[in-house]
Amino acid sequence: MIPRLWRFSIRLQKHPPLHYFQSSPFSKVANGKTCAIIDGKSIAKDIKSRVADEINKMKNCIGKCPGLGIVLVGKREDSNTFVRLKLRACQEVGIASFLEQLPEDCSQDEVFDVVSKLNDDPDVHGVIVQLPLPQHLNEDKIVEIVSPEKDVDGLHPLNIGMLAMGRDPLFIPCAPKACIELLLRQGIEIASSRVVVLGKSKISGLPVSLLLQSHLATVSTVHACSENPEHITRQADIIVSDVGIPNMVRGHWLKPEAVVIDMGAKQVKDPSRQRGFRITGDVCYEEAIKVVSAITPVPGGVGPVTISMLLSNTLESAKRAFKFT
Amino acid sequence: MIPRLWRFSIRLQKHPPLHYFQSSPFSKVANGKTCAIIDGKSIAKDIKSRVADEINKMKNCIGKCPGLGIVLVGKREDSNTFVRLKLRACQEVGIASFLEQLPEDCSQDEVFDVVSKLNDDPDVHGVIVQLPLPQHLNEDKIVEIVSPEKDVDGLHPLNIGMLAMGRDPLFIPCAPKACIELLLRQGIEIASSRVVVLGKSKISGLPVSLLLQSHLATVSTVHACSENPEHITRQADIIVSDVGIPNMVRGHWLKPEAVVIDMGAKQVKDPSRQRGFRITGDVCYEEAIKVVSAITPVPGGVGPVTISMLLSNTLESAKRAFKFT
Numbered sequence A, B: 001m002i003p004r005l006w007r008f009s010i011r012l013q014k015h016p017p018l019h020y021f022q023s024s025p026f027s028k029v030a031n032g033k034t035c036a037i038i039d040g041k042s043i044a045k046d047i048k049s050r051v052a053d054e055i056n057k058m059k060n061c062i063g064k065c066p067g068l069g070i071v072l073v074g075k076r077e078d079s080n081t082f083v084r085l086k087l088r089a090c091q092e093v094g095i096a097s098f099l100e101q102l103p104e105d106c107s108q109d110e111v112f113d114v115v116s117k118l119n120d121d122p123d124v125h126g127v128i129v130q131l132p133l134p135q136h137l138n139e140d141k142i143v144e145i146v147s148p149e150k151d152v153d154g155l156h157p158l159n160i161g162m163l164a165m166g167r168d169p170l171f172i173p174c175a176p177k178a179c180i181e182l183l184l185r186q187g188i189e190i191a192s193s194r195v196v197v198l199g200k201s202k203i204s205g206l207p208v209s210l211l212l213q214s215h216l217a218t219v220s221t222v223h224a225c226s227e228n229p230e231h232i233t234r235q236a237d238i239i240v241s242d243v244g245i246p247n248m249v250r251g252h253w254l255k256p257e258a259v260v261i262d263m264g265a266k267q268v269k270d271p272s273r274q275r276g277f278r279i280t281g282d283v284c285y286e287e288a289i290k291v292v293s294a295i296t297p298v299p300g301g302v303g304p305v306t307i308s309m310l311l312s313n314t315l316e317s318a319k320r321a322f323k324f325t
Helices: A004-012 A018-023 A040-062 A077-093 A108-120 A139-145 A157-164 A174-185 A205-214 A229-233 A302-322 B004-012 B018-023 B040-062 B077-093 B108-120 B139-145 B157-164 B174-185 B205-214 B229-233 B302-322
Strands: A027-030 A033-037 A067-073 A096-102 A126-129 A194-198 A218-222 A238-241 A259-262 A266-269 A277-280 B027-030 B033-037 B067-073 B096-102 B126-129 B194-198 B218-222 B238-241 B259-262 B266-269 B277-280
Touching: A040 A077, A040 A174, A040 A302, A067 A077, A067 A108, A067 A302, A077 A096, A077 A302, A096 A108, A108 A126, A108 A139, A126 A302, A157 A205, A157 B157, A174 A205, A174 A259, A174 A302, A194 A205, A194 A229, A205 A218, A205 A238, A218 A229, B040 B077, B040 B174, B040 B302, B067 B077, B067 B108, B067 B302, B077 B096, B077 B302, B096 B108, B108 B126, B108 B139, B126 B302, B157 B205, B174 B205, B174 B259, B174 B302, B194 B205, B194 B229, B205 B218, B205 B238, B218 B229
Parallel strands: A067 A096, A067 A126, A194 A218, A194 A238, A238 A259, B067 B096, B067 B126, B194 B218, B194 B238, B238 B259
Antiparallel strands: A027 A033, A218 B218, A266 A277, B027 B033, B266 B277
16 A cells, blocks of 8 residues: 555655655656556455445344345446446445346336336335436436435436535435545545546536535536637646547646546457457547656546445445444 | 627627727727627616516416515625515516515524425415525525425526536526526627636536536636636636625736626725715726626626526416416
8 A cells, every 4th residue: 555645745746756656566657757557446446345344344233235226228238347347346345236127128117117116125225227328218317216315326416416516415426436536545636726627428527527626626627619628638737537539638638747537438449359349548548648647547447446436325325224324 | 789790799800890889888998999898787677578578478368477485584784685676676577576584593494484385385486595594594405495396596406406417407596597698698609618717606606607518618617726716717718707806806817808797796895985885896897898808897787687587587487387388
């Protein structure tokens, strides 16, 4: 475990002592510069281990465990993969999972019924609907009928509203919560930093902007209509990207010593891989590590921490339901 | 009425034809530059006249009129003034008003009861609580019990959440809606503009950021913790200020030809006035008009339009309740 003070030095010192980076398996040296590779996998492992400990304690004390209901519609390959990862993560920490699968052509009412059933089930403390949904379904309306008290994805308008207003929502969306966790564990100072968030999706970009703002960052949101995005990103101490365009953010978009949190994760064809593709982020990694002081890799950065935040939110919900502290 | 095309030229042309500005009572010439003074009073008058027409039509067709319930706690001079202005505006357009006054030392439950009564009253279509409330009351909780369907101030977390998510909230907060109206009527292009919002208050700064974002502006939010705010504001095509510090934004904070929307309105001592004070905005007006292409004056800019938006929201709510189109 890297001492917090050292991790903090990544941002504060222009020339951090080389021995730290050289001894860390999570740093890269390029062009004489060092760049810390923020290790999402190990952070996720740590969070999961704490969640598992708390669930064990809960089981021993009150004989109960948290439950997560997952609604999966259709057969999208990426959605299937995400759901599988979530189910496996639940199993690892001792959360009971309830998977509700619906066919691609199901009706809005069928989804409503399944969500309502999970809302009413006392063994279920978190309800999530795997997004995106097939086009014929109204995603907004479906997310809205998830009970705000079980909305462990934090995407209900009431929870987003509380987040926007700087109040404590019942749940903070998982990916944005993961970004903050990654920054804090890396010792990055968020308050008063200039942050540029690329993208304003309801699931990630928007709530991460709101969350960073509630952490007192000075946030600019750049999107498809923004002119000269690279001019804006070059002013940022922290760049959070949620665009979904592989390698869009080039090295010259970044300020030297900035910190990059890459939320993008797209499949890019790669015949050299057994699966025929590799997962690629929004930020051109090989260029970025020559410029910035710290970066999350893709895969292995934001992704694993996001899943661990889902487990953490589900535990939180169960503790609230059982009045277990 | 200034033709829309001319008004649009203020932003598009570096050297707009002088005859327009010279003939307009709402322009100022300083240092050889012209600056349009955005006339909130006349825009408010126009909106109120349309609202009054619609209400007349409603009365004639279904024999009903909109109703606005206002909760006023304590004896703050500014709150009293605002409530008086709102009551007078209601009367002007034909909205029935229901004022509920409570003493400074009333309990949270007493405010809850009054709000609930207005929530349940079928003659009341909008419920607002005049803010700020005395310190012993929980403002957040009180705003939250206003029925979202009657939340004509648009400050309920559910409505703010919808606004944040780029969805149609039941009501858009009045001051932010006024800002957009002022920009649109002035022919200012919002989409793809770089906008800096100074301040992130729940009532104005935050929702105006969200609303501008949903209009596809590239928004940066600057607040008390931001470093070098003037560096950020100098990059903005549009500056919206909601800080409440008279004359904080100086001329050198502004980009030439930018547009300024000043939401600030503080009393500043002025022995030369009969009342002993004058209302002053966040932006140093005399300096700004030498730099920018358009500005809202204080008073007479955002304020009157904000009140007209409250009337418009109340009418909208009544139309929804009566299914009157």
